[in-house]
Amino acid sequence: MNELQLIQSKIYEIRGQRVMLDRDLAELYGVETRALNQAVKRNAERFPEDFMFQLTDNETENWKSQIVISNSIKMGMRRNPYAFTELGVAMLSSVLNSKTAIQINMGIMRAFVTMRQMIAENSPLNRLSTLEKNFNELKQD
Numbered sequence: 001m002n003e004l005q006l007i008q009s010k011i012y013e014i015r016g017q018r019v020m021l022d023r024d025l026a027e028l029y030g031v032e033t034r035a036l037n038q039a040v041k042r043n044a045e046r047f048p049e050d051f052m053f054q055l056t057d058n059e060t061e062n063w064k065s066q067i068v069i070s071n072s073i074k075m076g077m078r079r080n081p082y083a084f085t086e087l088g089v090a091m092l093s094s095v096l097n098s099k100t101a102i103q104i105n106m107g108i109m110r111a112f113v114t115m116r117q118m119i120a121e122n123s124p125l126n127r128l129s130t131l132e133k134n135f136n137e138l139k140q141d
Contacts, residue, residue, distance in 0.1 A: 007111040012066075012083075014059055018115060019083035020108070021055075021063075028104045029096060037082065039095045046095065051088035055080040086112045 001009070010024040026033040040047055055063065060080045084092065089112070093105035 003107050004111055004114065007108055008115060011111060011115060012063065014055065014063070014083050015053070017083075017085050018112065019085055020089055022082040022084070025084060025089065025092065025108075028108070029092075029098075029101050031096070036092075036096070040082070040092070043095045046091050047088055050085060051091055052082050052084045054082050 007028070010020055010028070011018050012021070013019075022036055023033045026036040029036065040052070057080065060077075063081075086109075089105065089108050093101045
């Protein structure tokens, strides 16, 4: 798996937005999740709700059920993770301010752009699929 694929595998859709979770970002940046969240809290004014939000209990359970998590990782989760939108991820590099953060951030931005391009390119296919589904439902009636 190349870097782009690795990053894309850590992008989830939550609340209708593509986001990355604090634990995944911390892993990519090579810092502890706690340290990443502390840096964010020290700069809270840079992270409004459209940049990041904390998952609800229900969202966390849904996320856990969609991925394979070992018991040891589950045990380490004391609170619901924070989700960073593309804007929040972009802001993180200024808060962490290291060469590693800048390099990783460029890869993450490329992954978000690639996903957005793939969705835009496949949009007509999605519409066609919906039309076919509706047609088949009407045909059965």
